[in-house]
Amino acid sequence: DAGVTQSPTHLIKTxxxxxxxxxxxxxxxxxxxxYQQALGQGPQFIFQYYEEEERQRxxxxxxxxxxxxxxxxxxxxxxxLLLGDSALYLCASAPVQGLSxxxxxxxxxxxxxx
Amino acid sequence: AQRxxxxxxxxxxxxGAPVELKCNYSYSxxxxxxxxxxxxxxxxxxxxxxxxxESIKGFTADLNKGETSFHLKKPFAQExxxxxxxxxxLNNAGNMLTFGGGTRLMVKP
Numbered sequence: 001d002a003g004v005t006q007s008p009t010h011l012i013k014t015x016x017x018x019x020x021x022x023x024x025x026x027x028x029x030x031x032x033x034x035y036q037q038a039l040g041q042g043p044q045f046i047f048q049y050y051e052e053e054e055r056q057r058x059x060x061x062x063x064x065x066x067x068x069x070x071x072x073x074x075x076x077x078x079x080x081l082l083l084g085d086s087a088l089y090l091c092a093s094a095p096v097q098g099l100s101x102x103x104x105x106x107x108x109x110x111x112x113x114x
Numbered sequence: 115a116q117r118x119x120x121x122x123x124x125x126x127x128x129x130g131a132p133v134e135l136k137c138n139y140s141y142s143x144x145x146x147x148x149x150x151x152x153x154x155x156x157x158x159x160x161x162x163x164x165x166x167x168e169s170i171k172g173f174t175a176d177l178n179k180g181e182t183s184f185h186l187k188k189p190f191a192q193e194x195x196x197x198x199x200x201x202x203x204l205n206n207a208g209n210m211l212t213f214g215g216g217t218r219l220m221v222k223p
Contacts, residue, residue, distance in 0.1 A: 041215055042215045042216045
């Protein structure tokens with residue numbers, strides 16, 4: 001089991017563009033959460049998906065949206081990119097939603113907005 | 115609103131010295147707290163959780179509800195403990211994890 005995988009590893013976009021990041025959860029996991037980690041800061045919760053629905057959302061604007069597919073993989077979409085969106089985007093998966101199971105993190109996607 | 119504060123960005127100690135990484139939280143519900151660690155070139159991973167009350171790699175953390183703290187301690191630091199440490203709080207619904215800003219621990223030989 002490769003654990004949580006994310007693609008791409010790195011991405012460079014221009015301000016105003018749109019980006020899609022992808023995540024495959026660990027085998028047996030059905031809950032996916034997304035985090036933004038700016039340089040020198042801790043991860044900030046964006047949202048969590050379970051049963052293909054957004055179950056909880058952090059303090060992020062509507063420019064950030066997501067999707068979960070029937071195979072539990074997930075996408076994070078960011079529209080109208082701002083320079084401040086430059087960060088490491090982490091995906092984490094867990095086996096059951098709503099319980100305090102350990103979240104397993106992926107390696108992240110480094111997004112640079114120029 | 116839930117908040118986690120780690121007051122130290124960097125903590126530098128010598129090998130064999132005691133270590134205490136501070137974490138304070140703010141949460142109106144019943145808190146469930148974790149410590150995550152990120153070693154160089156590795157992904158973020160769970161170190162320990164307060165409900166299990168176990169010691170991992172010699173680290174322990176006690177939840178102090180009166181002081182709203184969850185400090186991470188180790189009596190004798192090792193060089194391999196050098197890493198980024200993040201304190202995190204899980205909401206009661208179990209679907210949102212709030213992280214602190216992290217503390218970089220450097221253990222010098």
